[in-house]
Amino acid sequence: MSSLEITLKVILLFFVLVTIHEWGHFYFAKRAGILVREFAIGFGPKLFSFKKGETRFTLRFLPIGGFVRMAGEDPEMIDIQKGQTIAVKLNKSNEVTFLYLDQLNQRSDVIQGEVTNIDMERKLEVELLVGEHEAKYTIHPQAMMVTKGTETQIAPFNRQFGSKTVGQRAMSIVMGPVMNFLLAVVLFCIVVIMAGVPMNTKLDTVVADQPAQQAGLLKGDIVKSVNGTDIGANFNRLTDMIQKSPQKSMNWIVDRGGKEVPLQVTPSSEGKVGIVIGFDKRSATFGEVLTGTWDYVSKTTVGILDGFKKLVFGQVKMDDLGGPVRIVEVTGQFVQNGMTSYIYWAAIFSLYLGLFNLLPFPALDGSRLVFLGIEAVRGKPVDPSRESLVHFVGFALLMLLMVVVTYNDIVRLIKS
Structure with missing residues (x-):
């Protein structure tokens, strides 16, 4: 795969995930009657822009997010005074x-x-x-x-963000992350359909001069059982048994051309036999698509939330964090592994963006929802100037963190 193709797919991933997020804000703000001044992909200087209706659509220089600028959400920049x-x-x-x-x-x-x-x-x-x-x-x-x-x-008052009900404002904010969740569900569903359902654990590769080849295993063999335990499509069970049996003889039964062949396989001292595992597959049923999609969504969500918890409690070092450079690097690796892998990574990343934006950190959607919750309880909004200051400080801290992790990414690349 050419570098140009990888680059274009990385750009496409960023563009789609950010656009779907901001479209959620944009659409529900427009439905509430809020004047949307700008729909932006990226931050910093404008590279390209055009105006459609009341909204200016812009592509900006720094590919680290996007925003929808609603009238009244922040103090208006232009005003007319008496005597002017x-x-x-x-x-x-x-x-x-x-x-x-x-x-x-x-x-x-x-x-x-x-x-x-x-x-x-x-x-x-x-x-x-x-x-x-x-x-x-x-x-x-x-x-x-x-x-x-x-x-x-x-922006007449009835077109401003602050003129709408708490519910309407909350909807225009929360629907950004929600669109990322919905996109992740759709992409995981596509992955399940494309990947199919494994039926048998099959040997795609048998490495030369390794225990598997020495024991007589061949490419295309279907592993039926090991030490009397059925393997079926559970390749994790097979790899776990191999890793736990260094230098111990294992009784394998494989299906070779419709005939069962018993073999004695002894893993190396590192718990390896020298095989690459694949599958015989079939198309997933409708029910399997639903359950497979749910498994992907639930397990990925738990993993992401666990990562956030470790970050909050200091169980993750700063050097372990990755920024835009690292994201591009990892995305490129998934792109090279094929379309199914690329879509799988897009689904994970979309789910991550949705969850990250709901964190109650200043400048993120979660923080804005917290302020709306406070307003709902108090019966009156927080002073807009104070809220704007909180979000400004939060945005500055996020940008500082972005600089630090980008520096780490560059240093990591140089060292590697």
Whole structure:
């Protein structure tokens, strides 16, 4: 497999997992009537962007996540103050559709004046002192503020994140991780279908000059039993028995061309015989697809949560953590092992992203849900400026951790 193909599949994995996560936020925010200003894949400088409807879709430089920027979730960056001189453009219904904040003398078909009163959230009105006369205008709910060549749509209060019920806001946040869970389930289901159901433990390879070959085992032999214990499709049982029998003779019965052949196999002192195990397979039934998918999801979830627990209690060293470089390296290894392996890794990674984002750490979705829970109990929201500060500090710490683990990845690569 070429390096270009591996690279493209790594990029595709990142793009799909982040996009499905952010789409969960985006879709349910739009359903709640929230103005979504930006749907971004990546962080940092913009590489590419286009606007569709009210939302700008952007691809950014750093491939370490993404975000959906909702109106009112963070303090608005542009505001108009009393005493400020602006220019407005009206539509045929005498509603303000554009509010110009600079280059006023270069604007055509506008009314220029000093702001005496303005409300762009609830009343949607602006009062201007035009010459010696005051004029009041209604602001269109989708009016644009224009400054430094950039258009920013106003956000009436009923389009802001904070105007929605706790349930609507919680749904727009939690559906990001939920989409990762759903994707993981679908991918695990595909893995079960592609992999099929093992019927027998078969020898795919018999290594030369190793105990297996010396005992007479051949490629294609189906292992029926060892020491009187049926093996069937349970290759873990076979490998466990071999590892526990170093330099001990074992009674194997193999099926070779429909005939049962008894053999004496003695593992080496390391508990190895020199075989590569494969399977005879059949297509999975509908019930087996469901149970197989559940097994993958449940066991993988337990493993990920156990990893989080070890991290919290200091049972994992910093050098053991991996960042973007390590993720790319591991993904490349799964890609080289074939499509089933690639999809399996995508499912694990998607499940991991969903669980990670639900952790109650500042800047993650889990932390935002905690603040909404506090609001539900108190009956009033936490001060938005304080919540924003908490998330900012959390994001800074996550970026610092990302730098550290990326450094570890680079050092590990150099040493290897």
